[in-house]
Amino acid sequence: QVQLVDSGGGVVQPGRSLRLSCAASGFTFSSYGMHWVRQAPGKGLEWVALIWFDGSFKYYADSVEGRFTISRDNSKNTLYLQMNSLRAEDTAVYYCARETTVTYFFDCWGQGTLVTVSS
Amino acid sequence: QSALTQPASVSGSPGQSITISCTGTSSDVGAYNYVSWYQQHPGKAPKLMIYDVSNRPSGVSNRFSGSKSGNTASLTISGLQAEDEADYYCSSYTSSSTRVFGGGTKLTVL
Numbered sequence: 445q446v447q448l449v450d451s452g453g454g455v456v457q458p459g460r461s462l463r464l465s466c467a468a469s470g471f472t473f474s475s476y477g478m479h480w481v482r483q484a485p486g487k488g489l490e491w492v493a494l495i496w497f498d499g500s501f502k503y504y505a506d507s508v509e510g511r512f513t514i515s516r517d518n519s520k521n522t523l524y525l526q527m528n529s530l531r532a533e534d535t536a537v538y539y540c541a542r543e544t545t546v547t548y549f550f551d552c553w554g555q556g557t558l559v560t561v562s563s
Numbered sequence: 564q565s566a567l568t569q570p571a572s573v574s575g576s577p578g579q580s581i582t583i584s585c586t587g588t589s590s591d592v593g594a595y596n597y598v599s600w601y602q603q604h605p606g607k608a609p610k611l612m613i614y615d616v617s618n619r620p621s622g623v624s625n626r627f628s629g630s631k632s633g634n635t636a637s638l639t640i641s642g643l644q645a646e647d648e649a650d651y652y653c654s655s656y657t658s659s660s661t662r663v664f665g666g667g668t669k670l671t672v673l
Contacts, residue, residue: 548615549611
């Protein structure tokens with residue numbers, strides 16, 4: 445069945461880096477745009493980044509532009525989020541989510557991985 | 564990239580109907596018919612309930628419906644049931660090719 449599995453979260457000090465992964469299965473990964481969406485503790489959803497199905501275009505929220513990099517390896521069916529210069533306000537559960545190439549909604553989500561930025 | 568505006572909370576009794584609003588701008592909600600709605604139970608990942616303003620994915624109850632007028636989209640849940648109690652988020656495509664979410668609405672079934 446269609447599945448997205450998020451991993452890589454943990455506790456990290458401010459200013460350090462972390463890389464999240466999202467392993468996809470049950471569908472043709474290379475045909476889908478992929479997003480990262482985060483949710484701070486007790487807060488709402490915040491869109492973070494998008495990468496096109498072929499990696500040709502990438503978009504970021506203002507809050508992470510220049511610090512986070514979204515990437516994908518279609519040969520490994522895996523999405524990544526490289527997070528640098530982490531701040532306390534980046535503390536959140538990070539979800540990957542897929543979107544078809546001709547639509548603008550998230551039809552499948554990972555289970556989320558918690559990132560805690562704290563000294 | 565300001566968040567879409569949703570009421571913080573709504574409530575209703577079983578069997579009643581409720582509506583959650585989602586207000587954006589002419590650069591997102593008002594510009595495109597690409598508003599979607601998500602249901603999130605505590606500790607769970609969001610679930611798609613409505614896409615493209617008013618379309619329901621397979622498997623979603625027809626008690627859920629969506630609409631849009633100008634810069635405001637709405638989610639209506641009819642025949643409220645206990646299991647509908649959850650947080651609901653709207654989302655829209657934007658003129659910058661990014662996405663934006665609403666702040667979320669907590670639905671309480673009394």
